[in-house]
Amino acid sequence: MSAGRTARERVRAELTREITEIARRHLATEGAGGLSLRAVAREMGMVSSAIYRYFPTKDDLLTTLIIEAYNAVGDAVEQADEACDRDDYTGRWLAMCTAVRTWALAHPHEYALIHGTPVPGYQAPQDTVDPASRDGVRFGLLIAEAASAGAVAAPPPTPAPPGAAQDARHLEAIFPGVPPEVALRAVHAWTWLYGSVSFELFGMYNNLFHHLDATFEHGARSMAAYLGFTR
Amino acid sequence: MSAGRTARERVRAELTREITEIARRHLATEGAGGLSLRAVAREMGMVSSAIYRYFPTKDDLLTTLIIEAYNAVGDAVEQADEACDRDDYTGRWLAMCTAVRTWALAHPHEYALIHGTPVPGYQAPQDTVDPASRDGVRFGLLIAEAASAGAVAAPPPTPAPPGAAQDARHLEAIFPGVPPEVALRAVHAWTWLYGSVSFELFGMYNNLFHHLDATFEHGARSMAAYLGFTR
């Protein structure tokens, strides 16, 4: 589709791209609330109504931005993972954690868009779910590989209501071949990751920590132990 | 101050209360983005400009709501804690986790207000920091009591950069008398708690878990082990 054939199609693709680019810049500087279709149109030298030919609704623009953001995190995580030795499981986990945090710190508003309060009235359409799960899928792969390589010590079983065990079995899709108890822990560790990044970004660690890099790394290492990685 | 003396003062206090009440209701149904001073004024039978006599800015109303929300979580956590045996440390931890989650599920928009994306352009004033730390302070108390009672097993030390150790020593204020390594783990567990609640509330667990109660409880128990509680 990028090789639009008619002149109109090419110009349309180009303008659409330009709109999202400007919108992304506005988002990055003003935040999601400060994003205005009229302002984008203005910056493009368009009259405000014209922009609705490209994005019929502000939500549609937001959706595009959200998908981009998810993909950016997904890319970051995947690249970080790939730069590691395949069987350095702890290293891969640390790299993925760092990738998420680094990206979030560099793109706070985009991070907020996907992991903060859902935008009022906004309903995530189906197109977002695949991009949204890219990072998690990659993480699942890591756990699966580590488990099948015997590099994950079976954790001491945690007493839990039966529903949790059922859910754990459903996790097979993301953690193929991983023992349920390990898969559950993996989700908890993953949850810690995003909790930690959100806390830092939204200011909950202010006045509490002064060496955020170091504390984050400590947390990630500590979670690696919690996960049971033996190497 | 609630016993305002002059009629005017009493009426002012009452109107202020009524405004925040309506605002809280709007917030609960429409979310933070849908909160409109004009709508509140309308519902009160006031002309829109009159409301500015009570809250000079929308941010001021939000600040009030935010403080209320923080206090509500603080109350919930404190009450949950107090309903437990003093030396059932695991039980107290579980109770506090459940309290946070239960409150959040019952007041999703208020939760989002304090733990979601910071409202665009909003700068949290000083009045919010005390209410904001009530839950954490209570949690710190629990850890301190457990540690001094010898009910926390020293965790295997996690290798970490020096900054983390420095920060850990600063945690003395919230975790008095708690070994640094334990204090750090406590923060990570606390982070997991809010990460977990946020993930659930913001829909990240959709299509992943079906027994959210049970899975949450599993996580909390698993974190209790991570914390090193021995009873």
Added chain:
DNA sequence: TCGCAACGAGAGCAATGCTCTCCAAACGAA
């Protein structure tokens, strides 16, 4: 009793998302 501060009413401003109508240019089939 008098003067001031508080406060409601109303009009107004700039901005937003979104709609509708009008018209010119690009397009594709004949």
Added chain:
DNA sequence: TTCGTTTGGAGAGCATTGCTCTCGTTGCGA
């Protein structure tokens, strides 16, 4: 090449918002 059909920009317009300003009125303390 012509001609009817999309496509898409311009412009006006609507309802809504936060916020300001002015103008009376009214409660209050001195």
